[in-house]
Amino acid sequence: MRAATVVAMGGIVPAVLQTPAVAGHRQIEHTADLAFELWADEFGELLAEAARAVVAVLTDGRAPAGTDVREVELAAFDDGDRLVRWLNEVLYLAIVEGFLVNDATLAITPEGLRGQARGCSGARDAVVTEVKSATYHDLVVRNDGGRWTARVVMDV
Amino acid sequence: MTRPFERIDEYRVRIPKQGDMRVPGLIFADAQMMEVIATDRSPEQVVNVAHLPGIVGHSLAMPDIHWGYGFPIGGVAAFDPEDGVLSPGGVGYDINCGVRLLRSDLMHDEIVDRLEDLSLALYKAIPCGMGGSSTISLRKPELEDVLQGGARWAVEHGLGDNADLDVIEEGGRFPGAEPRKVSDRAKDRGRPQLGSLGSGNHFCELGYVAEIYDQDAAAAFGLGLGGVTLMLHSGSRGLGHQICDDALHTMLRASAKYGIALRDRQLCAAPLGSPEALDYFAAMACAVNFAFANRQVMTHFAREALLKFFGRGPGRPASPSELGLRVVYDVCHNIAKWEEHDVDGEKRRLCVHRKGATRAFGPGHPSVPARYRDIGQPVMVPGDMGRYSFVLAGAEGAMRETFGSCCHGAGRRLSRMAAKKLARTRPIFQELRERGVFVRADSKATVEEEISDAYKDVADVVDIVHGAGLARKVAKLVPLAVVKG
Numbered sequence: 001m002r003a004a005t006v007v008a009m010g011g012i013v014p015a016v017l018q019t020p021a022v023a024g025h026r027q028i029e030h031t032a033d034l035a036f037e038l039w040a041d042e043f044g045e046l047l048a049e050a051a052r053a054v055v056a057v058l059t060d061g062r063a064p065a066g067t068d069v070r071e072v073e074l075a076a077f078d079d080g081d082r083l084v085r086w087l088n089e090v091l092y093l094a095i096v097e098g099f100l101v102n103d104a105t106l107a108i109t110p111e112g113l114r115g116q117a118r119g120c121s122g123a124r125d126a127v128v129t130e131v132k133s134a135t136y137h138d139l140v141v142r143n144d145g146g147r148w149t150a151r152v153v154m155d156v
Numbered sequence: 157m158t159r160p161f162e163r164i165d166e167y168r169v170r171i172p173k174q175g176d177m178r179v180p181g182l183i184f185a186d187a188q189m190m191e192v193i194a195t196d197r198s199p200e201q202v203v204n205v206a207h208l209p210g211i212v213g214h215s216l217a218m219p220d221i222h223w224g225y226g227f228p229i230g231g232v233a234a235f236d237p238e239d240g241v242l243s244p245g246g247v248g249y250d251i252n253c254g255v256r257l258l259r260s261d262l263m264h265d266e267i268v269d270r271l272e273d274l275s276l277a278l279y280k281a282i283p284c285g286m287g288g289s290s291t292i293s294l295r296k297p298e299l300e301d302v303l304q305g306g307a308r309w310a311v312e313h314g315l316g317d318n319a320d321l322d323v324i325e326e327g328g329r330f331p332g333a334e335p336r337k338v339s340d341r342a343k344d345r346g347r348p349q350l351g352s353l354g355s356g357n358h359f360c361e362l363g364y365v366a367e368i369y370d371q372d373a374a375a376a377f378g379l380g381l382g383g384v385t386l387m388l389h390s391g392s393r394g395l396g397h398q399i400c401d402d403a404l405h406t407m408l409r410a411s412a413k414y415g416i417a418l419r420d421r422q423l424c425a426a427p428l429g430s431p432e433a434l435d436y437f438a439a440m441a442c443a444v445n446f447a448f449a450n451r452q453v454m455t456h457f458a459r460e461a462l463l464k465f466f467g468r469g470p471g472r473p474a475s476p477s478e479l480g481l482r483v484v485y486d487v488c489h490n491i492a493k494w495e496e497h498d499v500d501g502e503k504r505r506l507c508v509h510r511k512g513a514t515r516a517f518g519p520g521h522p523s524v525p526a527r528y529r530d531i532g533q534p535v536m537v538p539g540d541m542g543r544y545s546f547v548l549a550g551a552e553g554a555m556r557e558t559f560g561s562c563c564h565g566a567g568r569r570l571s572r573m574a575a576k577k578l579a580r581t582r583p584i585f586q587e588l589r590e591r592g593v594f595v596r597a598d599s600k601a602t603v604e605e606e607i608s609d610a611y612k613d614v615a616d617v618v619d620i621v622h623g624a625g626l627a628r629k630v631a632k633l634v635p636l637a638v639v640k641g
Binding site for chain 1: 223224225226245248249250285341344345354355356394397398400401404405408409420421422424571572573574599601602641
């Protein structure tokens, strides 16, 4: 099992999430921006769930389904950085290339992340809400007893 | 987190230096505003900024401060060139997000019955929202010219007048831009977006001067009671967001490399003279110029639309002199700049970070355009789309206490989620119409997030900066027609 990774500096770690779902997310309050709490049994699932959370916001919950594939390779130096860089990749794919991610199979590499994103191509018009970026502010990624939880703030 | 706030006077609250803070915090707020500020984590962010190396004076916060990421929104910090740092989190994602104000010879009664058509004309003229790609699509070499030329590029291409440039911060062209320091991704994001509003809190607003507090300053700014104004709020769009993203990744590594302890990763930074800081500055300058050009191009689109609207029929637009539509000022509120300031009687060159804070240079400052130099730099402080905005003039107090800075807006009071929840129980567009405001938006959700209730009353914010002597109230503008993303 991987060691727990706590990325937050001076922040509050997410509450223990009591949910039967294997992977899930919820939006949490942040005065200026948008924040998510995420949970999953595996780090890769956590990343896929994070992508779904962001795409749901971008498309106001109306993302078309798809099975198109994009290869992904990202540089990142720890799990917090992996989550932020991945979400920014998801944003770039959606906003610039019109590719809406709905699932991903990602492997952690010493350099960062590598794998495949799956989703719908040519869906630029489905993006109705602007999200500027995932941020490092108040970022938490942790693994407690085999369960991954995270909190990430998005600048909108 | 409980902080020992020390009230200094009616408008100032100090957070004393403690632990590893290098300077104290200073928040401009009266008792009522401080109660609101203390409900979120922005005071903690003021403290975090006070820990950064080379910070000079105070970690400052304006009365519209609210919880951001890294720096609070409404934060100002100046850094010494020798031991200070440059932090992309102190500038924000929307580099050179800012406000441009135009005045006109049109009067409120001339347009009040035509707002429905007028708002539609502006909505059609200015690309906005996520689908809002500009009608100008740049090839890569052209984009690089924009990144270096800023608003000057637009004027040289027939999108505005030379006179516009005299009343833009930095003359609309920020020095030090190096397009080769901007990633291809950032360029890809910027190319289709020049001359577009974006979404979120960005807007194009037609309003009128409802109240004047300082006749001389208002006259110098070309603002008369009942006169119609146009205000634009936007920034560097996806190009700036990507430059910030790219820099944060580099700066996180740089913070570790240079041993800079961070209380929030978003505050990652590099010493001002380091290659990482120099690279970010050169890329940031490109985004600053893109944003100046963006507001210049949108000004051109809005001018064309208004000249056509007030013309004498198809193919016979009004002449620019008939409308008297002239830029009052264009000022940015997300930036890091080298400036000279007096610190304890000594003139020092400092790198001033303003994140959600407006430059507000006082009378006599050489960077204030000649026509306003006796008055002070115009400062536009937008409120919310249902109430009012203010025009101020920078004052001496800002030069003494805040490195020539003041507030930038109302400051959010409700999260976007809470605002939406509240808005969905009410007929928002109808309510705004009953107040005399026509809103055209690409997305209903954006309007819901931006309802008046989501913001503090901007009148309370400007009363504090006026009372504290950072800026003087000049005029109040009331919205009539608003275009949102």
